[in-house]
Amino acid sequence: MTANKSGTLYGVGLGPGDPELLTLKAARILQNASVVAHFRKKGRPGHAWTIAMAHVNARATEAAFEYPVTTEIDFRDDAYVDAIRAFYCESAKTIMQHLADGSDVALLCEGDPFFYGSFLHMYDRIRETYPIRVIPGITGMSGCWTAAAAPITYGDDVLTVLPGTLDRTALATHLKNADAAVIMKVGQNLNKIRLALTDAGRVTDAIYVERGTMQGERVVPLAKLDDCAVPYFSIILLPGGRGRRIA
Template sequence: MSSGTIYGVGLGPGDPDLMSVRADRLLRNARHVAYFRKAGHVGQARAIADAAIPTDAIEFPMEYPVTTEIPLSDPRYNQVLSEFYANCTDHLKSLAAKGEDVVVLCEGDPFFYGSFMHVYSRLHGKVPINVVPAVTGMSGAWTATGTPITWGDDVLTVLMGTLSEDALVRHMGDTDALVVMKIGRNFDKVCRALARSGLADRAWLVEHAAMPNQTVTPLSKVTDVIAPYFSIILVHGQGRRP
């Protein structure tokens, strides 16, 4: 029996209309659909793809064993997640071995800070695997501001809010345009780093980009202490223009 194929399908930033034609076609013909989610939640990827998933598709929700319950610095964090990804991989591999194709839903682009990367690295070279790229969440965010993120020779830097404050300041001071992801509980730290870098007055907070509850707010006017998971901070470049 020939092996089935695992498809890592990027869904884009949130609006189903921003999915690629190929992603939509694969979904509408899928027999097996897998997706990551937090326990007790539908999952953002599943919600985005809802209208395209066949009613008779066999679903495999992959529920994270931890999200913020264990600090990133705790050795248990990587251990628990490693076991989780290994178990997910084993299930997907077993389906492929039976000749079944599986569509794995991925928010944004599968190769851009997504959970699918951890499955891909374990499956690559063992079963046929195909990645369908997509519009990233950050692209949806800067489009929501109505202002280009880069001009001319601007250098764009993407930072994780999980970095130390000093590391954030160092990188912020060495770029023209900026995207900060993984904000959540790091919101105050990121704001302090932006202030130290002299960028706070130019920063924007975009929450739920390309989703029905999208908000776009100058950072100076934000009063929330903790930003939601789907939030991105942007600083637009001011580079060369004709």
């Protein structure tokens, strides 16, 4: 690579968690990138790094960005918004410095880079200045409905994807008429989601999935799930096919 040529940012989709579900293209990018960047909680190696580490070039530079806040402050709070905005701006500056130096940067993305997640904040800040290539990955929800052995859509079912951060009324409204649904970002929103599903008359159809495709995977009907703390990235499934006809 010539000195005056900038690097390329690769958004590398890692899939739902099982390292064997990484694509061949993602593995190739990780083996060749000069810099491997990822987001993580403070003091943690990070799920993304754990998934990818077997494929990372041993000579690559690791750029780990630690979130200043996660779920301890409501995401609508001004303090959260200010802290996370500043964090993303500084992270983007660091990545752009590597790109300006001519290094290709692989930014690790759990699931798919364009489906929720922190990569989108880097994409919006960098795409006008440096080249970006996105390597798609199997989504977390796909891994979860496979782990649950729950076909999610049949025929002309419409799949609705909802963030659990919506309020109870909004969730219930969407769920009442949904053919099939996936509820993301469960965590502290579990009780509200459970109430919304009850309001919609769908709670007995729902399936709770934690760490789908990974070690410690847990699949249980939501109606049988005890009141307990659950991970933010757990998922609730509402399989479709209610009106399915078998020929």
